[in-house]
Amino acid sequence: MEWNFRNIDKEAELNLKHFFWKCTACGTCRSGYTFGPPPTFRKICPQGQKFGFEGFFASKGKAALARWMTSDPILKNEFEWTPEYLKTLYTCTGCAGCQNQCQIDFKPHIIDTIEAMRAKAVQDGVGPLKDHNVLVQSMRNNDNPYTGPRGMRAKWMKGLDVKDINKEDSSVLYFAGCTPAYNAPIRQLAVKTVSVFNKIGVDFGTLGKKEVCCGSTVLRLGAREEFKRVAEKNLEIFKNLHDERGVDTIVTSCAGCYRCILEDYEIADDFKDYMDGITIKHTADFIYDLYKEGKFEPKNEIDMKVTYHDPCHLGRHVKDWKVDWDGSQQWKGSYLDVEDKGTFEQPRELIKAIPGIKYEEMRRNRNNSYCCGSGGGVKTAFPDWAAENAALRVEEAEQTGAEKIITCCPFCHANLNDGAKVRNSQLRTIDLVELLDEAL
């Protein structure tokens, strides 16, 4: 299978270099700002907030890293990898908060640029970081990033009434993902998803032990070979399930899996052939559609005030970029427009549909949400800082008076709870399905 990855130093007409040289260093990406009225100013870049220097800060900094890496035309510098450069490259959570601010042709290519630099680090044998290597190695050995044996993957479903899709037909595959399977505090995410599905009468199955990691974690680190291996396995599994078991919808409760299968698998040449007739949905979206179709109504009253944290990979990462590649509308490579395909309103509406729930929005939300700090391999290599950053988000949630933070991503979920510990806060994060399960 051919994968059309974008490389940092590829010679081509509209290569990444063309785009990162479009950055004007205006620094608009440093903060989330809208005129309103009223005007709102929000800190948006976790990395920049923490480390402070330009270079660390937002996409302005990432353009600088890319220019330095590929040699500045005036300075003609010889690039050398240094531990400090790698630290700057790998403390970005890839949250796309900066990308949401930029208005220049670089905008659609910001995350690709960051990931292409990391892929170059891996290709040159210097990346990812030491702590990440455990994760990559585990992917190689176990098809998951958590060093958990393959046999343990299905442990979470012990005693649950779940159809084995390897043996029985179903139109819906529940792709649980590695985090609930191997990270004990997050196990409830999968358990409650199953419970909710059963309560509302969804016919679904899971792959059990045969499930393979989506590859998101290694892709974000630049380990493309490892990603390709698991992604190709998955595409084959999905196609077989479609042909042989009638699967037409893959549902996942993990924002990382969702973004990866939806947006990253797409660059495989054969993606359309493999995914023909299959839709990928996040649980929040899937349940929301059933709710809108009148398939269920949350009945149990929950007397609680909550707020919602937008996972980056479920919200602002999911976009349809309009780029004028052939120059027929403006000029070659012009960024024309963007269509939000992110899941923003669905979880909010589901939460608000629960009787008794009081809902309060955090200051930073939707496209200008503040990343929990876990993404892009940060939680693995810089766990203390990841939790420290999450504590900032928990603090923001506290300001709403919420008794629980609701989210839709196991990584945010775990990290926000670590952040609460840093702050000695009683405010806990739970997943949307945990809340819904109580309400059904």
Added chain:
Amino acid sequence: MAGDPNILKELQGIVGEEQATSDKHIMYAYSYDMSFVKNKLPAYVVLPENAEEVQQIVKLANKTKTPLIPYVAGTNIGGLCIPEKDNSIVMDLKRMNRIIRIDEDSRYAIIEPGVSHAQLAEELYKRGLRFGWPVGPPSASVLACAICHGIGGITGRYGLNSEQITSMEVVRPTGEVARVGSCAIQEDSWHSLLPLPLLNGLFTGWLGTTGVVTKIGIFTPAIPPEVEIVTTATDTLQDMYKYMLQMGRYEIADDLTAVSWWLSQVPIPYPYKEKPKDAPEWNSYAVLYAYTPKELEAKLEMFEQTVKDQQKAGSSLQVTQYPEEARRARTELPSQIVGSTKNYSKEAGGGISWPGTFTPANRWVDVWEKWRDIYTKRNLSPSVRVTMYRGTHYGMLRAMTPLNKQYPDQVENARMAIVEALQVLLDNGGIPYKPPVDFWKEIFDRADPGFVQLIQDVKDFIDPNNIMNPGKLLYR
């Protein structure tokens, strides 16, 4: 590692290990901006958090005779934070971002250098107050804009942003802290520079070469509830100038601006594109704020009268309908769309520079005609803006010049256009603002020798070791 490890150690001793660095890739991130100015790496970057740390850093720089460059967002469009000398320290003041107080009754705010336009706009709006928001990046510094004689949306009514400064705290290049204005006499009183000697003049317009401003007070006028934007077009700048002159005399607009056809395109065409024959060459807007509907009505009446008078005198002036998005861009400041350089550089990519000047309005037409030739010969759009300040006293005349930073030859082409344009401008009595070093050469070539000497004497007096942003004033 660049620079002297001992200096880095000392810097780290002041601000903490993580807040000072010599890492090459970080130096690179501070080595360029969007302008035509050539990049140069500093040797150190340091992130102080308060005035005490600033003071210690300045003392260290002075003791070791190390160049020191104040920096907040680096968006000045003149390479003013790019080192001229080797082994420079860039002092990034972003972390000093406290809004210390907003005095709603006396309508002033006390802020640190790292406070951005976006940050202050949010807080002022809550209180029904505003400032002279530039059309620059919302993330840039209010303080840096004000001390560099910045221009904003209320300049027509109140004058430059530097004229809104009410008090100041500075760290002198020799390390002493000084206050100027009312806060010098009474710690809590930041309302006025006058009637004391205007010592703030030692730190405004000096481009960070005379000290580090650690706090300023700024006047924050009210947001009037009524607003209307009136727009016109003319075939020539001569007609537009006459219209603006009459409108300007009434002193009714907060912002009275006209732009050439090329600047009214979003973005500026790059390279040069011919204007359609039937499109007017100049478009203008006047932002009319008022406290009551009646006041607004009176202002609109004056506008209508102006149009009638001009048309009667044979002007090509027409009243135009303004697109909604453009209308909003006039009042919804600071603006992420405009400030992100989208309107200016999106087609060219990577860069923008300008000859940005204050020029007597009655010289605009002569300068424009020459600028248009210079720009078109170099295949660049003559994207020119003219703005009346304080009635018709004088005005801004500037050519937004996008450039493609990826290609040094294109950058050089833009630089040459700008310098040629500046020569014409200076010969017509204009003065450039936020001037890069290339501009100072042209200025000093023409300036009164007494002025040139005085600049140097003041600089030598205040900064005997010439550590503050050295080289930016050409001779110092």
